[in-house]
Amino acid sequence: MTAILEQAFRGHWGRVLAALIGFLGDFDLAEECAQEAFAIAAARWPRDGAPANPAAWLVTTARNQAINRIRRDRTLAAKTRLLEVPEATEEDMEQATIADERLELLFTCCHPALAIEAQVALTLRTLGGLGTGEIARAFLVPEPTMAQRLVRAKRKIKAAGLPDRLAAVLAVIYLVFNEGYGGRSELASEAIRLGRALAELMPDEPEVHGLLALMLMHDARREARFTGGELVLLADQDRARWKQPQLREGRAALERALALHGRGPYVVQAAIASLHADEAPDWPQIAALYGELTRLTGSPVVELNRGIAVAEQHGAEAGLEIVDRLALEDFHYLHATRAELLRRLGRNTEAAAAYRRALALVHDDAERRLLERRVAELST
Numbered sequence: 001m002t003a004i005l006e007q008a009f010r011g012h013w014g015r016v017l018a019a020l021i022g023f024l025g026d027f028d029l030a031e032e033c034a035q036e037a038f039a040i041a042a043a044r045w046p047r048d049g050a051p052a053n054p055a056a057w058l059v060t061t062a063r064n065q066a067i068n069r070i071r072r073d074r075t076l077a078a079k080t081r082l083l084e085v086p087e088a089t090e091e092d093m094e095q096a097t098i099a100d101e102r103l104e105l106l107f108t109c110c111h112p113a114l115a116i117e118a119q120v121a122l123t124l125r126t127l128g129g130l131g132t133g134e135i136a137r138a139f140l141v142p143e144p145t146m147a148q149r150l151v152r153a154k155r156k157i158k159a160a161g162l163p164d165r166l167a168a169v170l171a172v173i174y175l176v177f178n179e180g181y182g183g184r185s186e187l188a189s190e191a192i193r194l195g196r197a198l199a200e201l202m203p204d205e206p207e208v209h210g211l212l213a214l215m216l217m218h219d220a221r222r223e224a225r226f227t228g229g230e231l232v233l234l235a236d237q238d239r240a241r242w243k244q245p246q247l248r249e250g251r252a253a254l255e256r257a258l259a260l261h262g263r264g265p266y267v268v269q270a271a272i273a274s275l276h277a278d279e280a281p282d283w284p285q286i287a288a289l290y291g292e293l294t295r296l297t298g299s300p301v302v303e304l305n306r307g308i309a310v311a312e313q314h315g316a317e318a319g320l321e322i323v324d325r326l327a328l329e330d331f332h333y334l335h336a337t338r339a340e341l342l343r344r345l346g347r348n349t350e351a352a353a354a355y356r357r358a359l360a361l362v363h364d365d366a367e368r369r370l371l372e373r374r375v376a377e378l379s380t
Contacts, residue, residue, distance in 0.1 A: 012054060012055045012058055013034065013038075014105070014126065014194075014197075015055050015058075015059070016034045016037060016038075016055070016058045016059050016062055017030055017031060017034045017105065017126050018105035018106075018126075019059045019062075019063070020033055020034055020059070020062055020063065020066060021105055021108070021126075024066055027126075027154040028154065029066060029069070030062075030066070031126075033062045033063070033065045033066040033069065034058075034062050036061075036062065036065045037058045037059075037061040037062035037065060038058065040061055040065075041054075041057070041058060041061070105126060106123065106169055106194065106197075106198065107165065107166075107169055109122040109123040109126055109172070110123070110165060110168040110169045110171075110172050111156070111165075112165060112168060113156045114153050114156055116171070116172070116175070117149075118149055118150075118152070118153040118156075119153075119168065119172045120172050120175050120176055120179070121135050121146065121149060121150060121153065122150060122153045122154070123172050123173070123176060123194070124176060124187070124190065125150055130186075130187075130190070132146050132147050132150065133146075135150075166202075166205065166207070166208075167207075169198070170198075170207060170208065170211050170266060173191050173194050173195055173198070173211060173215075174191070174211060174214075174215070174266075176188075176190060176191040176194070177191035177192065177195075177215050177218075177219075181218060181219070181222070185222065188215070188219055188222070191215060192212070192215050192216065192219060195208075195211055195212040195215055196212060198212075199212050199253065204260060205260075206256075206257040206258075206260035206261065206262025206263075206264065206267055207257070207262060207264040207265075207266045207267060209253045209254070209256045209257035209260070209262065209267075210253075210254065210257040210262055210264060210265075210266035210267035210268075210269070210270045211266040211270075212250075212253045213250045213251065213252075213253035213254035213257060213266075213267075213270035213273075213274075214250070214266055214269050214270040214273055215250075216246050216247070216249050216250030216253060217246075217247055217250035217251070217254075217270065217273040217274060217277060218273060219243075219246065220242050220243040220244070220246040220247040220250060220277075221234070221237060221242050221243075221277075222243075223241045223242075223243070224237040224238050224239070224241035224242055225237065226366065229366065230366060230369060230370070231366040231367055231369070231370045233370075234276060239279075242277075247277060250270070250273070250274070251274055253270070254267070254270045254271060254274055257270065258271075264296070265293060265296050265297055268289055268292055268293045268296065269293065271289055272286055272289050272290065272293070275289070281312075283309050283312040283313040284313050286309045286312075287306055287309035287310050287312075287313055290302060290303075290305050290306035290309055291306055293306075294306060300326045300327060300328050301328070301331070301333075303322065303326060304322075304323060304326055304328065304331075304333065304334055304337060306322060307319045307320075307321075307322035307323040307326075307337065308337060310322055311341055311344075316341040316342075316344040316345050317345065319341050320338065320341045320342070320345070323337055323338055323341065324338070330361060331361070332357075332358040332359075332361035332362045332367075333358075335354045335355070335357040335358035335361065336354070336355065336358040336371060336374075338351075338354040339351045339352075339354035339355040339358060339374065340374075342354060343374075343378065348378050351378060352375055352378045352379075355371055355374050355375045355378070356375065358371050359371050359372065359375070
């Protein structure tokens with residue numbers, strides 16, 4: 001039963017909170033009543049058994065808790081209109097309604113009045129169900145600091161209204177995914193879950209399917225990225241450790257995006273990820289897609305990746321010519337890429353210097369050890 005309760009929390013927290021916020025228009029009250037509903041579930045379900053529709057039961061219970069609170073608290077007289085709402089039953093809670101409110105909440109969390117960090121944090125708290133302490137650790141800040149940020153974010157949203165910004169929503173979900181892909185797998189899983197929900201709720205948006213495809217295909221390689229705690233580059237990964245069903249799901253999402261005539265940044269990135277997963281990557285096509293992505297985004301980091309693809313197609317000299325034009329002096333991947341290309345050209349002294357520059361900038365321990373191995377290899 002403990003496992004069922006944990007699964008209900010992970011699977012339904014966002015749905016319950018979204019429904020309550022849509023009903024109450026108050027983040028804090030909704031969160032308190034949602035917590036009460038899960039506490040009641042923890043007491044009743046082991047005794048009476050889990051309900052047939054846990055999400056509806058939780059929403060109904062939380063909503064009734066909210067109504068009872070408002071009835072008891074006369075200081076909330078401004079909300080007396082809620083007193084006219086009859087006590088909800090599970091039959092009243094249609095799944096479509098819950099889904100629509102989850103989508104609304106996701107867009108609300110990505111309000112342009114908030115800084116991008118606050119958008120990510122609030123999304124993790126509300127739809128992801130992560131605790132303040134967990135989010136604080138992800139952002140490497142003290143828990144009281146993160147608590148204050150979440151409070152300020154809720155206040156800003158309450159005063160601002162609801163935006164219609166799909167691009168911001170997708171960007172936040174992808175940032176959550178990247179935060180998890182770097183080491184915290186639960187965040188990557190939350191991002192994929194949100195991506196699936198968004199694809200279900202917005203089935204005709206190609207960029208939604210593109211983002212979902214991108215995350216699924218990257219995450220399919222998660223277990224192969226490390227061996228004994230050491231980072232393994234894509235070309236050296238054991239493909240037998242890739243999650244093939246997830247890879248196929250990602251490619252199916254990409255096909256859906258392309259069928260919808262998607263040509264946006266997430267669709268292009270998903271197409272690149274799909275090509276990288278082939279036994280023999282089509283480097284000319286990958287380079288061309290990176291060129292299109294550079295046109296769409298103007299990002300020098302994307303151009304760096306185009307340089308890597310060009311090096312695979314035309315040789316290290318051609319790739320280095322692109323890399324050396326980029327103004328990314330404080331980006332450790334630039335220096336690591338230069339080092340590898342210089343090593344291929346036999347310019348080992350310059351390669352070692354570039355690796356050392358990358359080492360001075362890198363923060364991830366696994367990446368640091370990989371770079372240290374590369375420097376040691378040049379010395380032998």
